[in-house]
Amino acid sequence: MRVVIAEDDVLLRQGLSLLLESEGFDVVAAVGDGEAFLEEFHNADVGVVDVRMPPSFTNEGLKAAAEARARRPNFPILVLSAYVEDRYAGQLLAAGSVGLGYLLKERVGQVGDFVDALRRVASGGTVMDPEVISQLMTRRRADDPIRSLTPRESEVLALMAAGLDNASIAGRLVVSETAVSKHIGNIFAKLGLSAGDSGHRRVRAVLAYLHS
Amino acid sequence: MIKERFSSWLLTLRYLSIESFTAALSLCFLLVGAMLVPLGLITGLPFATTAVAMLREWADLARKRTTEFSGRRLSTSYPDITAQSYKGRFELLWSRTTRKDALWLLIHGVPLLAIGFFTIALPFAALNSLLIPLYWEPVSHFTEIANPYPVTSWAAAATMPLVAAVYAALAWWLIPVTGRMFSRSQARLLDIGRATLLAERVTALTASKAAALEAHSSELRRIERDLHDGAQNKLVGVVMMLGMTMRSLETGGSNTLEHLRRAQDAATDALSTLRTMVHDIYPPVLDELGLDGALSAVAVRSACPCTLHISQLQRSPAAIEAAAYFVVAEAVTNTNKYGSATRLDVSLEREIVDNVDCLVLTVEDDGVGGAVERPAGGLAGIRRRVETFEGTMTLTSPRGGPTTIKAVLPCGW
Numbered sequence: 001m002r003v004v005i006a007e008d009d010v011l012l013r014q015g016l017s018l019l020l021e022s023e024g025f026d027v028v029a030a031v032g033d034g035e036a037f038l039e040e041f042h043n044a045d046v047g048v049v050d051v052r053m054p055p056s057f058t059n060e061g062l063k064a065a066a067e068a069r070a071r072r073p074n075f076p077i078l079v080l081s082a083y084v085e086d087r088y089a090g091q092l093l094a095a096g097s098v099g100l101g102y103l104l105k106e107r108v109g110q111v112g113d114f115v116d117a118l119r120r121v122a123s124g125g126t127v128m129d130p131e132v133i134s135q136l137m138t139r140r141r142a143d144d145p146i147r148s149l150t151p152r153e154s155e156v157l158a159l160m161a162a163g164l165d166n167a168s169i170a171g172r173l174v175v176s177e178t179a180v181s182k183h184i185g186n187i188f189a190k191l192g193l194s195a196g197d198s199g200h201r202r203v204r205a206v207l208a209y210l211h212s
Numbered sequence: 213m214i215k216e217r218f219s220s221w222l223l224t225l226r227y228l229s230i231e232s233f234t235a236a237l238s239l240c241f242l243l244v245g246a247m248l249v250p251l252g253l254i255t256g257l258p259f260a261t262t263a264v265a266m267l268r269e270w271a272d273l274a275r276k277r278t279t280e281f282s283g284r285r286l287s288t289s290y291p292d293i294t295a296q297s298y299k300g301r302f303e304l305l306w307s308r309t310t311r312k313d314a315l316w317l318l319i320h321g322v323p324l325l326a327i328g329f330f331t332i333a334l335p336f337a338a339l340n341s342l343l344i345p346l347y348w349e350p351v352s353h354f355t356e357i358a359n360p361y362p363v364t365s366w367a368a369a370a371t372m373p374l375v376a377a378v379y380a381a382l383a384w385w386l387i388p389v390t391g392r393m394f395s396r397s398q399a400r401l402l403d404i405g406r407a408t409l410l411a412e413r414v415t416a417l418t419a420s421k422a423a424a425l426e427a428h429s430s431e432l433r434r435i436e437r438d439l440h441d442g443a444q445n446k447l448v449g450v451v452m453m454l455g456m457t458m459r460s461l462e463t464g465g466s467n468t469l470e471h472l473r474r475a476q477d478a479a480t481d482a483l484s485t486l487r488t489m490v491h492d493i494y495p496p497v498l499d500e501l502g503l504d505g506a507l508s509a510v511a512v513r514s515a516c517p518c519t520l521h522i523s524q525l526q527r528s529p530a531a532i533e534a535a536a537y538f539v540v541a542e543a544v545t546n547t548n549k550y551g552s553a554t555r556l557d558v559s560l561e562r563e564i565v566d567n568v569d570c571l572v573l574t575v576e577d578d579g580v581g582g583a584v585e586r587p588a589g590g591l592a593g594i595r596r597r598v599e600t601f602e603g604t605m606t607l608t609s610p611r612g613g614p615t616t617i618k619a620v621l622p623c624g625w
Binding site: 009011019022023052057110 | 437440441444445446447448449451452453454455456458459460465474478481587
């Protein structure tokens with residue numbers, strides 16, 4: 001799988017390249033800013049982009065990601081951020097959630113999970129950092145249906161947002177897969193998502209989280 | 213006693229004479245202005261800025277004369293003339309200061325002009341009255357003399373010394389009174405007034421408070437950015453290397469040791485970044501030695517002989533002192549690193565620049581020059597730090613030297 005990396009910190013950029021190459025990815029380009037990323041992303045299957053890059057060190061990465069997806073719809077991008085800002089997540093998801101990821105930078109330390117996340121994004125999945133989810137949870141208004149979720153249901157929803165399927169969620173929470181399905185059914189009910197295509201409902205449940 | 217009163221009377225007469233003649237000019241100014249304003253309104257007020265500038269000059273001259281006469285200081289504060297558009301020029305014409313000056317011009321040019329000429333004429337009238345008995349007879353063939361009644365006989369002429377005495381008495385009494393009236397009314401018309409002065413001071417204080425808050429928040433932003441993009445990135449690097457080490461242990465890879473070594477390097481790097489950053493936020497030495505002491509320490513440490521000139525240094529806000537220290541320390545480090553300098557001069561002084569109290573820092577070396585600012589270099593760091601406080605940094609480094617870095621840090625608040 002071909003990857004293009006945009007990260008302004010030289011050491012991190014080299015480290016990421018090294019990491020991804022040792023995991024069997026083909027790093028076609030590793031660049032230091034959004035402009036260069038937009039020149040290179042055509043040759044790749046997925047992009048890994050830092051949010052803050054030169055020249056203004058604010059949200060160049062997000063802009064570059066949005067621009068890349070405008071030029072090539074649903075081009076998979078995993079955005080890395082030094083801190084969680086649910087506004088960023090909202091901006092990213094506003095234009096569609098297919099093939100999008102938003103993770104804290106330090107998640108690269110869990111190499112296995114990080115690589116899994118990157119693969120899920122590359123294959124069109126949505127991956128949200130657990131921090132994003134918990135930040136959104138605490139900010140909800142009291143009458144928000146999300147607030148009516150039990151702690152266990154929130155956990156399940158968070159893992160759904162992280163892009164896991166039922167079996168993986170069951171594995172993480174050390175419960176049976178049927179229990180997970182039951183929780184997910186409750187979540188759909190509480191969020192008022194009618195039965196239909198279950199995959200679509202999963203995305204909508206996650207989006208219900210992120211769009212405040 | 214009498215002599216003193218006479219000399220003060222003479223001074224007042226001089227003041228009144230000057231005022232009367234300038235009042236005549238004021239009247240001309242007024243008439244020309246009255247003609248030009250309606251014309252200007254139609255043609256887009258082309259002369260508004262020039263006219264207002266002239267009016268201000270004219271009023272300032274009157275302030276100087278009145279201050280010289282009465283000893284009373286008249287303060288004023290004109291807003292800058294920067295009107296570009298028609299609306300701007302109109303607002304300039306209708307601004308509070310312009311209206312105030314125009315009112316003075318009107319009073320100076322009309323009632324004060326009349327009163328002034330009447331008053332200064334009195335002594336001359338007295339003199340003239342004394343002379344009438346000598347010349348009335350030949351002159352009466354051509355014209356009739358009235359002073360203030362017709363003088364057509366020797367009897368009437370004989371009363372003239374009496375008339376002269378009345379004029380003289382009037383002059384003696386009226387000139388000081390009129391002089392006081394002139395200086396008081398002009399002072400009132402031309403002075404900015406206590407309420408306005410206080411109001412302006414409040415505005416200035418509010419602005420400087422806002423500037424202080426702004427500087428504070430941009431300093432916080434700078435620290436936040438340094439932490440996120442500096443230390444935190446390095447720590448992410450550590451975590452990443454450790455993750456790769458674990459991965460290589462799991463898969464039985466051969467370069468585990470290499471990954472571990474990289475992780476340790478990254479951690480060491482993160483620590484030193486953090487240390488530099490904390491030091492840059494507020495160098496502990498500033499607390500111990502104050503800015504001058506801390507800078508002396510920098511000068512002593514410099515490999516290249518460094519002389520320090522510090523004058524009129526008062527305590528500044530901690531953030532400013534930290535920035536000043538950073539600028540000098542960074543500049544000295546830079547010189548030692550690149551410049552082939554044999555001499556370094558560092559000077560630090562408090563100066564008023566554009567009405568703002570500033571800390572002015574100059575670092576000059578006799579190296580080869582040709583220094584350029586690179587995006588992540590030391591000079592750019594200095595600029596960034598200085599601009600946080602709305603200060604300015606200028607670098608002059610011609611090829612062949614000398615290199616001068618001048619930083620101006622406002623600290624009036």
